[in-house]
Amino acid sequence: MVENKNKDQNTEQKILEAAKAVFLERGLDGARMQDIADKAGINKALLHYYFRSKDKLFDVIFLEAAARFLPQLGELFGSDLPLFEKIEKFVHTYIDLLQENPHLPLFVLNEMQKVDGKAFFEKLWKGKKPAVHILAKQIDQAVKEGLIRPIRPVHLLLNIVSMSIFPFVARPIVKMGWGVDDTQFRGLMEERKKVVVQFVLDSIRK
Amino acid sequence: MVENKNKDQNTEQKILEAAKAVFLERGLDGARMQDIADKAGINKALLHYYFRSKDKLFDVIFLEAAARFLPQLGELFGSDLPLFEKIEKFVHTYIDLLQENPHLPLFVLNEMQKVDGKAFFEKLWKGKKPAVHILAKQIDQAVKEGLIRPIRPVHLLLNIVSMSIFPFVARPIVKMGWGVDDTQFRGLMEERKKVVVQFVLDSIRK
DNA sequence: GTCTATAACAGGATAGAC
DNA sequence: GTCTATCCTGTTATAGAC
Structure with a gap:
């Protein structure tokens, strides 16, 4: 249990990678254990040996994905x-x-809806809930000092987050509606780094 | 086929409503024909009598949802x-x-990813593709006239769309992260109508 | 730990009576 | 048109050999 960690690590790692790829692309319901096994280069039985059940395996992937997507910002x-x-x-x-990680946001958002108000969030930010209130205070302060135009922190935060994330969620629509391919899409998102920041500052700065 | 339309209409309508509710909440893979039947107050066999297969039924719902979500804006x-x-x-x-229709965007975005570059869009905007280029021209024009600050139309459009839609997609996160219930969330979104418009205008207007 | 074979079950689809 | 009963395929999960 300690000695053979290398061997385990390898297979377990392969499984986790494969599972991540499949789950993120197809979601919990759409994913097939067979596909995960294939992608990992092993067979189904071994999946169960390592993770007991599909749900258990999914939980690992989902929690890690959510953790990457969300509170990194804390x-x-x-x-x-x-x-x-x-x-x-x-x-x-x-x-x-x-x-x-183009599939990350849609995956998390989607699966999150199914659990919703659950005690899931507790598990996610164990104790250290994203310090969103600190940012809120900072914004209120900036308003009071007359540094920026009046705006409620929720809305400013929502605006910034929305503009950063949504285009990735709407990727197929953007590609079709604007007639761009993957490379161009990537370039567009690269541009957005500056554009969004500029857009926000232009809006709030007096 | 013409005479009994009323009877048909009723059951078919009930099915469509039920299917819409279930599919929008659970997605294609997550939805169960049994659940749809239950919600419609009928049994599974009747679903197949009316719509032949799960996929066929789904197509009806999805196309209608996508049509509501997207090109209404044309x-x-x-x-x-x-x-x-x-x-x-x-x-x-x-x-x-x-x-x-709170579930609409996530549902459409999610299922859309699975078909992606397909000829699906053709079916969606039969001939009358959303006149996004007209808006683009209008924006370029406004820039040239010095009416607004320089910004590429894609980005301005993306910004507006993102800020309008994303909060609904991220609903559970907003609710948890900001500690609001459904009623408060609704109020927040109501506020956003003015806030977002103001935010955009403040940003682009010279 | 890893495999093959198989059990166990869920869920979509059909048959056939009414 | 609507129902009950049943089929059948695909998928998760386990048994057991190596």
Whole structure:
């Protein structure tokens, strides 16, 4: 249980990678254990040997995906950067993340809806819930100081997050509606790093 | 085939309503014919009598949902309203739509990813593809006239659409992250109608 | 740990009576 | 048109040999 960790690690790692790929693309209901086994280069029985059941395996993947997608930002929100820099850093970080993990947001959003108000969130941010209130205070403060136009923190935050994430979620529509291929789409998202930041600052800055 | 339309209409209608509810909440893979039958107050066999197969039934629902979600805007994009009013109307229309159909966007986005570059879009906008290029021209024009700050039409459009739709897609996260219940969420989205329009105008207007 | 073979079951689809 | 009963395929899960 300690000695053979290398062997385990290898297979277990292969399974996790395969499962991640399949689940993220097809979702819990759409994924097939057979596909995961194939992609991992093993057989179904071994999946159960390692993870007992499909649901158990899914939980591992989902939790990790959600953790990547969501509270990575806790630190950023809570940091003591000036507001404008915080916004810039947020947008860049998030768009970079999604460039590398295009299926991430839709997967998480989708599966999250099925569990909804569950105690799932507790498990997700164990104790250290994203410090969204710190950012909120910072925004309120900036308004009070007359540094930015009046806006409720929720809305400003929602705006920034929306503009950063949504295009990836709507990828097929963007591609069809605007007639771009994958490469062009990538370029477009790259552009957005600057565009979104500029857009936000233009809006809130007096 | 003409005489008994009333009877048919009733059952068929019940089925369609039930199917819509179940499919929108669970997706194609997650939906169970049994659940649809139950919700419609009939039995499985009758579903097949009316719609032959699960896939066929799904196609009806999906196409209608996509049609509601997407190209309803064609008219708006193509209209001859001034830019600022067009933006305002768009945001209000869309948020109203989603207030009444909260599951719509995630459902469409999600299922759309599975078909992706398919000839599906052809079927969707039969001939009358949303007149997105008209809006694009209008934006370019406004930039050239110095009416608004320079911005590429794709990005402006993406920004507006993102801010209008994304919060509904991320509903569970918003609710948990900000600690609001359904009623408060509704109020928040209602607020956004004005907030988003204001935000956009503040950003682009010189 | 890893495999093959098979059990166990869920869920979509059909037959046939009414 | 609507129902009950049943079939049948695909998929998760387990048994047991190596």
